Amino acid sequence: MSLEAFRIDRHKHGRSDGGGTGTNGVTASAPATPRASHRLRLKPKSDHKPESYDDLQHQLDFSPMLFSSLERYLPIPMMALSRDAKVNYMRDILLRYSPEGERTRILKHREYRQKILMNYKPLHRELYSMHAARFFTPSFLKAIRDGTEESFRSIISEPSPGILVFEMLQPNFCEMLRSEVDNFGRWVHDADFRIMLPNTMNRYGAVLDDFGLETMLNKMMDGFICPMAKVFFPEVGGCTLDSHHGFVVEYGVDRDVELGFHVDDSEVTLNVCLGEQFSGGELFFRGVRCDKHVSTETQPEEIVDYGHVPGVAVLHRGRHRHGARATTAGHRVNLLLWCRSSVFRELKKYQTDFSSWCGECQRNKRERHQLCIAATKSELMKRERKTAS
Numbered sequence: 060m061s062l063e064a065f066r067i068d069r070h071k072h073g074r075s076d077g078g079g080t081g082t083n084g085v086t087a088s089a090p091a092t093p094r095a096s097h098r099l100r101l102k103p104k105s106d107h108k109p110e111s112y113d114d115l116q117h118q119l120d121f122s123p124m125l126f127s128s129l130e131r132y133l134p135i136p137m138m139a140l141s142r143d144a145k146v147n148y149m150r151d152i153l154l155r156y157s158p159e160g161e162r163t164r165i166l167k168h169r170e171y172r173q174k175i176l177m178n179y180k181p182l183h184r185e186l187y188s189m190h191a192a193r194f195f196t197p198s199f200l201k202a203i204r205d206g207t208e209e210s211f212r213s214i215i216s217e218p219s220p221g222i223l224v225f226e227m228l229q230p231n232f233c234e235m236l237r238s239e240v241d242n243f244g245r246w247v248h249d250a251d252f253r254i255m256l257p258n259t260m261n262r263y264g265a266v267l268d269d270f271g272l273e274t275m276l277n278k279m280m281d282g283f284i285c286p287m288a289k290v291f292f293p294e295v296g297g298c299t300l301d302s303h304h305g306f307v308v309e310y311g312v313d314r315d316v317e318l319g320f321h322v323d324d325s326e327v328t329l330n331v332c333l334g335e336q337f338s339g340g341e342l343f344f345r346g347v348r349c350d351k352h353v354s355t356e357t358q359p360e361e362i363v364d365y366g367h368v369p370g371v372a373v374l375h376r377g378r379h380r381h382g383a384r385a386t387t388a389g390h391r392v393n394l395l396l397w398c399r400s401s402v403f404r405e406l407k408k409y410q411t412d413f414s415s416w417c418g419e420c421q422r423n424k425r426e427r428h429q430l431c432i433a434a435t436k437s438e439l440m441k442r443e444r445k446t447a448s
């Protein structure tokens with residue numbers, strides 16, 4: 060695989076940041092001048108149970124889960140205040156840290172979503188809230204209910220370390236989601252509405268979060284992906300996933316045919332095939348890499364290919380380099396949930412060694428270790444020779 064073709068996909072509209080004027084008492088006005096007096100605690104109050112802000116998703120400028128995570132860092136007297144007071148306090152802090160351009164982007168995206176939500180009529184209303192028993196396969200549900208590493212391992216296969224494959228979605232859910240996306244596509248066409256593409260690589264597909272599925276997908280991440288990510292990907296923020304970018308991509312000879320070699324703008328990616336009949340479209344993986352090593356050589360043991368099966372999920376680190384081969388016949392539709400951790404992203408800024416997950420950092424560390432052992436050995440031998448003579 061030539062690494063020249065490598066591209067890092069930095070999705071620009073990825074944050075869950077719906078908006079609009081709300082009816083829940085949360086002011087969603089243009090960003091106020093942030094108050095510098097607003098502070099957070101250095102350490103979280105771990106026994107504090109944060110509120111849920113999910114129902115405010117269309118009024119908030121940031122992911123509701125971010126507010127829940129941040130609540131543990133509030134000054135103690137704040138914790139007992141009303142939810143609205145807490146939201147406004149946290150929102151001021153968050154806005155203080157988001158640059159002007161980012162704030163404008165958030166507001167524009169909020170308006171964009173609002174326009175869609177006010178005009179698009181969903182086809183399958185049942186998709187818009189979480190009905191776990193109807194969406195997921197019994198084996199997946201049981202594993203999640205048990206919640207142990209052993210129960211997860213009983214349903215997954217791992218063709219290579221860090222690539223988890225398991226049956227997840229019921230055929231009926233796959234079909235409903237496909238037809239909902241088709242319905243949305245027809246509305247976009249009829250209304251002559253310009254939509255935002257899921258990412259910089261796919262021309263065919265739709266951002267599910269933009270037409271009302273954000274809450275359901277948040278629940279999917281929170282209740283069904285986080286438990287697995289905690290066990291299998293703790294070193295890349297698997298324990299602190301707090302926002303997502305949910306979308307569907309479509310492939311075929313008359314759509315996107317293949318997908319170039321890339322890494323996702325996610326900590327953990329869920330990729331589930333929704334069908335239909337197709338040939339080709341295999342995923343190829345080439346090892347996990349940090350930013351610095353993203354274009355380094357692939358080692359033979361990192362080469363893995365995977366053929367999509369409808370209803371079956373692939374869960375992997377976002378930094379696991381991959382791409383999709385040409386879909387040579389038929390039509391392939393996949394659901395993607397790029398799960399992110401704001402805590403992990405913040406901490407990463409201050410780190411240089413990622414040997415707990417980057418294949419190249421690991422190799423470098425091993426090499427340094429071996430050099431160190433060799434140097435110690437030679438020093439010891441020198442000393443022995445000296446004492447002997």
Ligand SMILES: O=C(O)CCC(=O)C(=O)O
Binds near residue numbers: 330
């Ligand atoms: O087509 C696929 O299955 C891969 C999609 C993917 O990697 C992505 O959208 O990030």
Ligand SMILES: [Fe+2]
Binds near residue numbers: 321322323381
């Ligand atoms: Fe990807």
